[in-house]
Amino acid sequence: MFGKKKEQPQIDKEQLELIQNAQKRIKQKKRLYVHFVLFLIGSVFIIIANTVLNIGKDFKLLGKEWFLFAILIWLFFLIYHVFNVFITHKFMGKSWEKKQLDKLIIQQKTRIEQLKNELHKEAPLIAESERYNESLNKKEKTSELTIIVAAAENDAIGKDNKLIWHLSDDLKRFKSLTNGHHIIMGRKTFESFPKPLPNRTHVVITRQTDYQAPEGVIIVNSLEDAINVAKNDPQPYIIGGGEIYKQALLLADKIELTRVHENFEGDAFFPEIDASVWTETTNVFHTKDDKHDYEFSFLTYVRK
Incomplete structure (x- = not known):
């Protein structure tokens, strides 16, 4: 007033x-x-x-x-x-053109600073992968760390902490490959299960210090700790979610990917696979049928 x-x-x-x-x-x-x-x-x-x-x-x-x-x-x-x-x-005149050029230079400098900051954030993750690889070089490697994932053409892997599709053969393949092994996952992925999967050792990564889980589920605070827990397993699997996949992509030896040949809306995504780092060794195509609403392919990648 x-x-x-x-x-x-x-x-x-x-x-x-x-x-x-x-x-x-x-x-x-x-x-x-x-x-x-x-x-x-x-x-x-x-x-x-x-x-x-x-x-x-x-x-x-x-x-x-x-x-x-x-x-x-x-x-x-x-x-x-x-x-x-x-x-x-x-x-606009020469003076206006010079001002625009100066603004462009400032924008470029700002973008460079942003990239530096992003690199600074990624540095601990890169360092972790380097430490892990160095430790493997110091002693004979006894296990093969494998990522297993189903992703759409646009790399969507889930929405609202749920699967976007139901593919019978993909679920059978997941069960066959992971049966009897350690499966490493983030807390949200674990909480998406109705109950722990049978005949598998669950390793759950969470920052929560007082997180409660059923008996037999191993709780750790980092991916490095999860890998150490599973070091005696010849074939531990990383099963999600998006952030854990991003970290594991720097450390894994193999990727077992089910590529669903459709684009889907999602809120969790699998990182892009770098062809300069990974080699495709297997590609098995499946068509639609009564049990599968979408075409999909089973792909295997190994680190070069």
Whole structure:
């Protein structure tokens, strides 16, 4: 109420600059239009003055009526004015172009800083993978860490912590491959199960220090700890979710991928597989049928 000043609407500086330049452009065109009209009126007046009023009738240049040279000189200035408006003085001008270039340079510098920050965030994860690989080099490797996942063409793997599709053969393959092995997963993936899967050792990664799980489920705080827990298993599997897959992709030896040949809306995604790191060794295609609503392929990748 009282004592409060009414806020004045603010115009973006860049928009204001565009408006000002547009106004200058309009003034340039108006002056050119006035020049053109005066040229037409003046030319008619000079011709009438010479031919009707006999002003300077006896004065000639190079055998021609003087008004012809007057009109040509005026026409020259008109052409020069047109050239000046549309060619020499550009809409925004050199100073505006320089400002835009400076802004582009600032944006590029900002983007570089963002990339540096992202790299800084990824550094601990990269360091973890390097430590893991170094430890493997120091001692003979006894297990093969495998990622197992079903992903759509757009890499969607789930929505609202649930599977997006139901493929009977894919579930059978998952059961066959993981049976008798350690399965490593994030907390949300574990909580998506109605109960622990039979004949498998569940290793759940969570930051919660007091997380409660059924008897037999192993709780750890990092992927590195989960791998250490499963070190005596010759074939432990990473089964999700999206963030765990992202971390495991730096450490895994193999990927067992079911590629569902459709695009789906999801909120969890599998990272893109880098062809320079992974080699496809198996590709088995399955068509639609009574038990499968979508075409899919069983793919196996091994690290190069």
